[in-house]
Amino acid sequence: MxxxxxxxxxxxxxxxxxxxxxxxxxxxxxxxxxxxxxxxxxxxxxxxxxxxxxxxxxxxxxxxxxxxxxxxxxxxxxxxxxxxxxxxLGRMNRILEVSLEDELAVVEAGVINQHLSDALAPHGYIYSPDPASKAISTIGGNIATNAGGLLCAKYGVTREAVLGLTAVLADGSVLRTGRRTVKGVTGFDLTALLTGSEGTLAVIVEATVRIRPIPAGQVETVSAFFSDVTAAAAACAAITAARLRPAVMELMDAEAVAAVSAYLGRSPAHPGAAYVLVQTDGPGAAAEAAGVLAVIEQAGGGGVEVSHDAASGEALLAFRRSFHPALEARGEVLVEDVCVPRSALAAMFAAIERISREHRIAIPTVSHAGDGNLHPNFVLPPGAVGVPDEVWAAADALFEACVQLGGTLTGEHGVGLLKKRWIEGELGTEGLALQRRIKAAFDPLGRLNPGKVY
Amino acid sequence: MxxxxxxxxxxxxxxxxxxxxxxxxxxxxxxxxxxxxxxxxxxxxxxxxxxxxxxxxxxxxxxxxxxxxxxxxxxxxxxxxxxxxxxxLGRMNRILEVSLEDELAVVEAGVINQHLSDALAPHGYIYSPDPASKAISTIGGNIATNAGGLLCAKYGVTREAVLGLTAVLADGSVLRTGRRTVKGVTGFDLTALLTGSEGTLAVIVEATVRIRPIPAGQVETVSAFFSDVTAAAAACAAITAARLRPAVMELMDAEAVAAVSAYLGRSPAHPGAAYVLVQTDGPGAAAEAAGVLAVIEQAGGGGVEVSHDAASGEALLAFRRSFHPALEARGEVLVEDVCVPRSALAAMFAAIERISREHRIAIPTVSHAGDGNLHPNFVLPPGAVGVPDEVWAAADALFEACVQLGGTLTGEHGVGLLKKRWIEGELGTEGLALQRRIKAAFDPLGRLNPGKVY
CATH class of the missing domain: 3.30.43.10 (Uridine Diphospho-n-acetylenolpyruvylglucosamine Reductase, domain 2)
Structure with a gap:
């Protein structure tokens, strides 16, 4: 030992x-x-x-x-x-406090995301950040990656939900950041700096997070198939342009629809069909869903399904939620996480189609269309050990296309090891040098999560 | 020279x-x-x-x-x-781009806050952060202080509206932070770090900010007087507890009501009356206003006024907006900016009453009650040069009470020169040392806005 x-x-x-x-x-x-x-x-x-x-x-x-x-x-x-x-940190999983009056909870870092919402549900409250992993991932980990999810376009990413942190620095000293108030500008915003820092600055041990009342009214869900992904992306853009503000707006391209259909044993609407699912909530949910439906029909959506409550809406969402299991069942994948301005969503899908064709690799893609965040999944050749060079080459092309469209290489997963190769391309040499100086202000000996991100 | x-x-x-x-x-x-x-x-x-x-x-x-x-x-x-x-930066006042599709604007730092909203209004959009100074303050300055305003409880503070920045470091090099996308976790969140940094890290030259559709439906306004500030604070707490989410919820204590009444030549509802004004907006505005009205009546509100459109709502808000002019007309004031957890709002008002009594100084106070942010105004003795010691002593007592209630010394104005004396009390010695190391990572020679904040 x-x-x-x-x-x-x-x-x-x-x-x-x-x-x-x-x-x-x-x-x-x-x-x-x-x-x-x-x-x-x-x-x-x-x-x-x-x-x-x-x-x-x-x-x-x-x-x-x-x-x-x-x-x-x-x-x-x-x-x-x-x-x-x-x-x-998984064993530090106690919910230390819930204050409905202050709309906050204090949790240890290892609390599972869903467990907090479960604890809040009887009071009519929810913890909004909802990464796809919420049933198994910890709030501390969500904060370390500034995790997103399906509800972000309306309810914000993890950063918007974090009020304060208790963290331990590399030398064992304790750092307390932020506050229990919803506003505050005393000193630099170290809470935001630690959020998304991927374990490179400090170990997050405890968090004070915002909670929200579960919106009044029923959840309305509208889903439809489109002839191709361009038509589907245009429908999503038209929904935003109509000033509708869905809680969820998901888009799956033809490859993704085909993969999930095969996984679930269903026959897809038709070959090449792309899928859009939109949920609205809050007091205007019904009116907004009617607006969404009108836009979708005008944009050529077919096979439309509509639901008027949360439970049946979740049943419709199951098609989207089956995407990751469907791909896992097919073997290894390299999950990408680019995010482009919403206006570039259709162009990014076109770029993915081109890269898939040119590099001869399947890239089924799902998108949180409300925020321009796409998850292209590079399906690795059977028996591949690690990521083969030709897949990296395709991923390089993807990153290049994303940056040209004004995008970023990671919307919600973080840089970690997988996206290190591109970080300087996005931040620039001087930006990266400044980031390293900030890292050194926290961790002068470089002991925290070395080899990641930077 | x-x-x-x-x-x-x-x-x-x-x-x-x-x-x-x-x-x-x-x-x-x-x-x-x-x-x-x-x-x-x-x-x-x-x-x-x-x-x-x-x-x-x-x-x-x-x-x-x-x-x-x-x-x-x-x-x-x-x-x-x-x-x-x-x-x-006041002459760098060009709006460089407005993208409705991406719901963002790119502005130079010197653009007046209201000018951006004016430019957006014909498109049905608005820039949400609305400090009381919005007609005269710049967006760059708003970012430097992470300015708040009346709409924060529902629409967030400036930080939530800033996507990316172009800034110049002390040595003249350019730093570009953030992005045009609504999500992104590549590297540390330097956009959030610069927001609220009060000119101590870099000079903000350009900003990419989120814009929002003007909410659908009419603005509803409800205002009422209460017998005292404790009853008024309880009404505000009850509104939050009823899960209503007003766009604006303002509270004025008796001193503030008396000052504005005198300024406007009106007689106050009755001596000692406190004032609450609530606005709701969006598709559920009417239902939410009805809920607010019911809570206010149950909580003992009297002299209730209700309006159903933005213009007459603004007329009601004029009473609140007259607070700063009313105090300016009375002479010099020291404007404080404490923020406490919402649950401590009544206790903070009680502390202010106590301090006012004990230190024999008038402290008319207004509050953004939806976020627990209070502006106690210490009225200086006539002819005072600077802030007299006895006023500082009262302000010290205020800060102490605020921190004991779990609050922060500045919700939206910043630390600047006026709140420097208390910053170590809030951040702690080690927290402050870390903040200074971050400052040094940006500005090793300490040339940017020296003597402020730290």
């Missing part, structure tokens, strides 16, 4: 795991990507003080620390690096 | 002002506070390149730089420091 693992065990006892099989699995996450691995120990603290103790010991031994939730990341951001101590 | 002023004039000609009377006025802002002053020159650039040129020259001469918009700050954040070059 390494010196740091022994020291951790002496201080923290059975919070420390050194079982080689457990450590081996820390090299991967839901992206399917494997890092070089080589974690020396997994520590699963149950209090702020235990996080501090672990950090101090790692600091004394010069060991890198990789913070990790439940390992559901899609960019390799929480995978073990060689010689690292992995700090698993 | 100083060396730096001469060099600036040589490079930038009539963009440079050295008239002593103009320079003298740069020592103050709308807070009425005067800094030590001593600006060597005012530069009014009209392009990014001119900003860069001015910054490079200041850098070479070792001169501090103070970025300034139209000087409407309420915390002294943009007042001249001795030997400084003041960079006035």
């Amino acid at each position: 390494s010196g740091v693992a022994a020291a951790l065990q002496e201080a923290l006892g059975d919070r420390v795991v050194t079982d080689p099989e457990v450590l081996r699995m820390l090299a991967t996450d839901k992206s399917g990507w494997w890092s070089e691995g080589g974690a020396l120990a997994l520590v699963e603290p149950q209090s702020l003080e235990e996080v501090q103790a672990a950090m101090r010991i790692a600091h004394e031994h010069g060991a890198p620390v990789v913070p990790r939730g439940t390992g559901t990341g899609l960019a390799g951001g929480a995978t073990a690096t060689p010689g690292s101590v992995v700090l698993g | 100083s060396g730096v002023a001469a060099a600036l004039q040589e490079a930038l000609g009539d963009r440079v002002v050295t008239d002593p009377e103009v320079l003298r006025m740069l020592a103050t802002d709308k807070s009425g506070w005067w800094s030590e002053g001593g600006a060597l020159a005012l530069v009014e650039p009209q392009s990014l390149e001119e900003v860069q040129a001015a910054m490079r020259i200041a850098h070479e001469h070792g001169a501090p730089v103070v970025p300034r918009g139209t000087g409407t700050g309420l915390a002294g954040g943009a007042t001249a420091t001795p030997g400084s070059v003041v960079l006035g």
Whole structure:
């Protein structure tokens, strides 16, 4: 056993795991990507003080620390690096406080996203950020990646929901940021800086998050098929242009529709059909859904389905939610996460079609159309180990097209390991240098999640 | 003329002002506070390149730089420091782009907040952040202070509206942050970090901001008087508890009501009356206003007025908007800006009453009750030069009470010069040290707005 693992065990006892099989699995996450691995120990603290103790010991031994939730990341951001101590926050899963009057909750980092909403539901409240992984991912991990989801266009991403954080710096000292108030401008906004920092600045241990009343009225859902993805994207643009503000607006291209249809054993509407699903909520939900329906019919949508309550709406959403399982069943994929200005959505889909054709690789794509965020999934050749060069070449072309359209390489998954190769292209050399100086202000010895992002 | 002023004039000609009377006025802002002053020159650039040129020259001469918009700050954040070059961005006032499809605008930093909304109105769009100064303050200045306003509880503060920034660092290099997309997690969120940084990190030159459709439906307004501020605060809490989400919810205490009544030549409802004004908007506006009215009546509101359109709603709001003019007419005031969790609103008002009594100073107070943000105004004794010690003592007591209630010392005005004395109390010694390291990552020589905030 390494010196740091022994020291951790002496201080923290059975919070420390050194079982080689457990450590081996820390090299991967839901992206399917494997890092070089080589974690020396997994520590699963149950209090702020235990996080501090672990950090101090790692600091004394010069060991890198990789913070990790439940390992559901899609960019390799929480995978073990060689010689690292992995700090698993999953056992810090207590909801410490719910204040309906202040519309906030205080949670430990390891609370599962859905568990908070479950706890709030009897009071008529919800925690809005809803990454597709919400049933299995932690709020701490969501904050580390500034996770998005289906509801973002109307209700904002994770950053908008975080009021304050308790975090531990690389040397074991505690940093408290933000506040319990909805406004506040005392000092730099370190809460926002830590949100999306992917474990490179500090270990997030506790969060004060906004909660919201579940909107009044019924959830209305409208879904339709379109002849092709261009027509579907045009329908989405027309919905925004009509000043309708859906809670959910999802678009699936023909490859994605075909994959899900095959997975569910359904026959698709027709070959090449793309799919759009729109949900409205709140007091104007019915009127907005009627507006959405009118736009969809005018834009040539067919096979329209309409539902007037949340339960049947969720049944319609099941088609969209089956996308990731359908692809997992087909084998390994490289999940991309580009985001373009909404006006460029159709152009980005066209670019994906072109890249798919030119590089001869299937790229089924789903999109949170309300915010221009697309998830092109590069399906890897059977038996591929890691990502083959020709898939990287296609991904390079995708990134280039995205940036030319004014987009960004990651909308909600983070940079992690998988998108490192493009970060300088987006931030620029000087921007990247400044980011590194900020990193050094928090973590001068570069011990926190080294090798990720930068 | 100083060396730096001469060099600036040589490079930038009539963009440079050295008239002593103009320079003298740069020592103050709308807070009425005067800094030590001593600006060597005012530069009014009209392009990014001119900003860069001015910054490079200041850098070479070792001169501090103070970025300034139209000087409407309420915390002294943009007042001249001795030997400084003041960079006035007011002439960079072009709206560079409006994209309805992407729901964004690109503006130079000197664009007046209201001018953007005026330009958007014919398209049915609005720029939501609405500080009370919106008719005279610049968007760049709003971003520098993360300005709030009346609509924040529903539509968010300035930070939520800023997608990306172009800024110039102390050495003249250009930093571009953020993006044109509504989501994005590539690198640390420097857009959020610059928002509210009060000119201490970089000079904001251009901003990409979100715009929103003007909500459908009529604006509904309900106003009422209450026997005292505690009853009024309880009514506001009950409105939130009823899950109503007003666009505007303002509360004025008895001192504020009396001051405005006297200013407008009206007799107040009755001595000691506090005032609440609530506006609802969007498709559910009428139903929400009915809900608000029911809560207000149940909570003992009297003298109720109701309006069903934006114009008559604005007429009702005039009573609230007359607060600052009413106080200006009475002489000098120290405007505070504390923000507490909504649940502590009544307790904060009680603390203000106590402090007013104990320190024998009038503290008329208005509140954005939807977000727990209060503006206690310390009325200075006639003929006071600066803030007398006894007023500072009362302000100290206010800050202490606010922090004990879980609040923050500034909700939307910034720290500037006026709130520096309390910042360590809120951020803690280590938190403050980290903030200073971040400052150094941007501005290692400490040239940008020195003496402010930190």
